[in-house]
Amino acid sequence: MTLTHTETQAVDLAILAIYDDAQIEGEPDFVVELIDIYLNEVPRLFDTIRTAIADHDRNTARRAAHSLRGCSANLGVLQMAAIAGELEHLEDNYSTVATELLLSLKNELERVKEILNAERKRRSP
Amino acid sequence: MLADSRKQTRRILIADDDPIIRHMVTRFVQLEGYEPVVVNDGGAAYRLLKSDSNFRGAIFDMMMPHLEGIDVMRFMRSEKRLMRIPVMMITSEPDLKLMANSFAAGVTIFLPKPFTTDQFQSTFRLLLNHHLEN
Numbered sequence: 001m002t003l004t005h006t007e008t009q010a011v012d013l014a015i016l017a018i019y020d021d022a023q024i025e026g027e028p029d030f031v032v033e034l035i036d037i038y039l040n041e042v043p044r045l046f047d048t049i050r051t052a053i054a055d056h057d058r059n060t061a062r063r064a065a066h067s068l069r070g071c072s073a074n075l076g077v078l079q080m081a082a083i084a085g086e087l088e089h090l091e092d093n094y095s096t097v098a099t100e101l102l103l104s105l106k107n108e109l110e111r112v113k114e115i116l117n118a119e120r121k122r123r124s125p
Numbered sequence: 126m127l128a129d130s131r132k133q134t135r136r137i138l139i140a141d142d143d144p145i146i147r148h149m150v151t152r153f154v155q156l157e158g159y160e161p162v163v164v165n166d167g168g169a170a171y172r173l174l175k176s177d178s179n180f181r182g183a184i185f186d187m188m189m190p191h192l193e194g195i196d197v198m199r200f201m202r203s204e205k206r207l208m209r210i211p212v213m214m215i216t217s218e219p220d221l222k223l224m225a226n227s228f229a230a231g232v233t234i235f236l237p238k239p240f241t242t243d244q245f246q247s248t249f250r251l252l253l254n255h256h257l258e259n
Contacts, residue, residue, distance in 0.1 A: 021242040022152045030152060037144050066188060070217045071145040074239040 008079050010108070011115045015076025032124045035116045038075055042068065042109060046102070049087070053098045061098060062088050068105075077116075080108050134179050135159045138210075140170035140197065141186040146215065146238070150184055153245045167192030171200060178206040182252050184236075187216040187227075195227055202231040213252045215240075 016031050023030045045068045052061035065088035072081035087101045137159045141147045147163060154161040159181065164170050168191035170183075183201070185194030194214050201207040211233035216224075224235060233255050236248045 015239070018241045019149070022149070022156060024152075024156075034145060034148065037148055041144055063188070066217065067143055070238050071143050073217075074145060074149070 008082055010077070010079050010111045011119075012076035012078055013115075013119060015074075016119065029123045032120050034075060035120050038071060038077070039113065039116060041071060042080075046105065046109075049098075049102055049105075053095060053102065056095065058094060077112055080105065080112055083108060134181050136162050136180050138170060138173070138180045138183040139163045140165070140167055140184070140189065140194065141215065142166045142189045143186065146186065150215075150245070153242060153249070154184075156242075157246065157249055167194060167197045170197045174201060174204075174207060178204075178210070180210050182211045182213065182249075184213045184215065184249075184252075187214050187223075195230060195232070198227075198232060199230055211252050211255045213248060 016034070019031050019034060045064045048064040049061050049068075052058070052064065065084045069081050069084035069088055072078070072084060083101055083104050087098060087105075090097055090101070135158065137154050139147065139150050139154065139161050140163075141150065142165055147165070151161045151163055162173075162180070164173060167185065167189040170185065171192050174197070183198075185197055187194045194212075198212045198214070201210060201212065208231075212231065213234050213236055214227060214232045215236045215238060217238040224232075227235070234248055234252050236245065240248075
């Protein structure tokens with residue numbers, strides 16, 4: 001087993017709830033807006049990472065992994081941020097491990113989508 | 126004169142390629158009563174700053190495509206009409222050497238990711254206080 005990330009919470013909803021502070025009365029739910037932007041953005045970053053790994057373009061893969069880590073951490077999507085961080089700092093056996101990490105990210109996204117969509121529904125039925 | 130006009134403007138330049146951080150920072154700036162002017166990367170910030178210097182402050186992501194935040198800031202520090210605009214740099218790298226170099230290059234204040242509404246608010250107020258002191 002080459003992957004080293006440890007299992008952590010998929011989504012910390014308490015971190016998301018922090019942004020309720022930024023809600024403006026009468027405006028759409030701010031947290032729902034963040035969830036929607038995140039769920040649109042992640043597949044785009046996955047595409048960039050997949051293409052960059054196939055092209056052996058480590059810099060582009062690293063940049064996209066860096067972006068994925070940043071936006072995931074900010075929204076409390078913790079396990080995704082951890083895996084993206086591992087990909088961002090990967091050095092050895094790059095192609096093989098990066099492909100495994102991308103697969104982990106995709107699996108993780110399914111779990112994250114379920115949680116975020118449930119939160120979305122709760123806030124904006 | 127330039128400084129006086131800048132003290133009156135409430136425009137804040139925001140450049141970040143991450144749509145989530147962009148959305149958050151835009152809202153937080155609005156909540157502080159300022160007017161966000163938002164671009165998607167460092168290249169767009171550079172192009173805007175070539176013709177527009179009417180900003181109370183600027184908020185850049187450290188790592189952006191085309192032109193990184195630090196490069197845009199170096200350009201600002203080389204232009205008389207832009208050099209006194211305070212710059213907040215958003216970073217995910219807790220790299221002390223990088224931060225020291227960035228302060229030396231003219232960054233006013235750092236905001237590490239991830240950040241909360243309160244952390245942004247405190248950092249933003251320090252950024253603007255720095256502006257008033259200068």
